[in-house]
Amino acid sequence: xxxxxxxxxxQARTExxxxxxxxxxxxxxxxxxxxxxxxxxxAGDATLVSAARxxxxxxxxxxxxxxxxxxFLNVYVPPPRLIIVGAVHIAQTLAPMATMLDFDVTVVDPxxxxxxxxxFPDVKVIQDxxxxxxxxxxxxxxxxxxxxxxxxxLDDPALESALKSDAFxxxxxxxxxxxxxxxxxxxxxxxxxxxxxxxxxxxxxxxGAKSPAEIAVSILGQIVEVRARRLEALxxxxxVAA
Amino acid sequence: xxxxxxxxxxxxxxxxxxxxxxMATVITTWxxxxxxxxxxxxxxxxxxxxxxxxxxxxxxxxxxxxxAAIADGKPRLLDFGVTVEQAWDVGLACGGxxxxxxxxxx
Numbered sequence: 001x002x003x004x005x006x007x008x009x010x011q012a013r014t015e016x017x018x019x020x021x022x023x024x025x026x027x028x029x030x031x032x033x034x035x036x037x038x039x040x041x042x043a044g045d046a047t048l049v050s051a052a053r054x055x056x057x058x059x060x061x062x063x064x065x066x067x068x069x070x071x072f073l074n075v076y077v078p079p080p081r082l083i084i085v086g087a088v089h090i091a092q093t094l095a096p097m098a099t100m101l102d103f104d105v106t107v108v109d110p111x112x113x114x115x116x117x118x119x120f121p122d123v124k125v126i127q128d129x130x131x132x133x134x135x136x137x138x139x140x141x142x143x144x145x146x147x148x149x150x151x152x153x154l155d156d157p158a159l160e161s162a163l164k165s166d167a168f169x170x171x172x173x174x175x176x177x178x179x180x181x182x183x184x185x186x187x188x189x190x191x192x193x194x195x196x197x198x199x200x201x202x203x204x205x206x207x208g209a210k211s212p213a214e215i216a217v218s219i220l221g222q223i224v225e226v227r228a229r230r231l232e233a234l235x236x237x238x239x240v241a242a
Numbered sequence: 243x244x245x246x247x248x249x250x251x252x253x254x255x256x257x258x259x260x261x262x263x264x265m266a267t268v269i270t271t272w273x274x275x276x277x278x279x280x281x282x283x284x285x286x287x288x289x290x291x292x293x294x295x296x297x298x299x300x301x302x303x304x305x306x307x308x309x310a311a312i313a314d315g316k317p318r319l320l321d322f323g324v325t326v327e328q329a330w331d332v333g334l335a336c337g338g339x340x341x342x343x344x345x346x347x348x
Contacts, residue, residue, distance in 0.1 A: 001265050001347050001348075002347070002348060003257055003348065006254055006257070006347060007254070010251065023343070023345075025269070025319060025343060027317070028317040060279070061278075061279045061280030062279060063269045063270050063279075063341075072269045072343060074267060074280050075280065
């Protein structure tokens with residue numbers, strides 16, 4: 001790998017840009033393929049560029065046979081995001097654990113005493129209402145949202161806004177009873193039963209979690225599962241190499 | 243912090259400090275294998291490692307080849323699998339096979 005290639009890969013990660021590095025195994029010649037351009041030895045080859053973009057779409061690196069040459073396509077896609085609504089106690093455990101799982105974590109809470117960098121070192125903290133923050137962040141298909149405040153006036157607008165986005169996972173802390181009441185309130189603002197069904201509530205896998213750390217594990221276990229199943233479905237059956 | 247980013251960052255730091263560095267990447271897997279295609283291991287000239295290409299089963303052999311790649315600048319394609327002879331030497335206890343591409347960062 002060339003030093004310039006290494007720098008380009010690091011830059012793409014910083015900018016949250018997807019990129020594929022195509023390496024010809026016979027001589028280690030390199031081509032960087034982005035969604036809108038390609039640079040390097042084989043940048044002019046339309047077939048290779050389109051194969052690289054397909055690999056990026058499903059997020060799967062692979063070795064391909066290409067005109068008698070073996071080319072390795074290494075896909076570097078931006079990490080998934082986790083937006084935590086509510087800078088509460090559970091969030092203080094959930095944020096670092098999610099960071100360890102490669103999530104790009106943002107904590108959102110309009111309450112100044114809660115949404116502080118002192119309480120949440122190493123992750124982004126936004127002191128604002130969730131629906132406002134979501135507009136600025138842009139919730140895409142690689143985003144997960146979890147509401148933890150227990151306060152309908154903070155959680156409800158966040159859920160309403162998340163349900164209108166492409167977020168791959170939406171979870172809401174609260175008991176079955178709380179969740180049923182939440183359903184009634186959100187119905188009043190036009191959230192149908194079908195839309196509401198996207199919310200994982202009570203949030204997390206049922207592992208008997210009690211402490212904040214255990215609840216964080218149950219939430220992250222569920223997010224990891226939902227994300228993996230989604231990517232599996234996108235990729236189709238795994239192609240077994242000969 | 244992302245796994246891949248950790249490896250790239252550390253490799254970049256080694257390189258910037260003037261060290262010889264190689265990257266090893268899992269490029270194909272068959273059957274069960276501990277690390278998916280695209281997993282990377284960075285190795286510096288002293289044999290220090292960052293990242294992984296297996297659960298620890300083949301790293302020793304990969305580092306040896308990485309040091310050779312740092313010395314001669316040539317890329318290498320390594321095949322690992324379990325054989326009776328290899329099972330207690332270099333190989334994957336899980337029974338899978340992996341192919342690893344090793345190249346110098348130049």
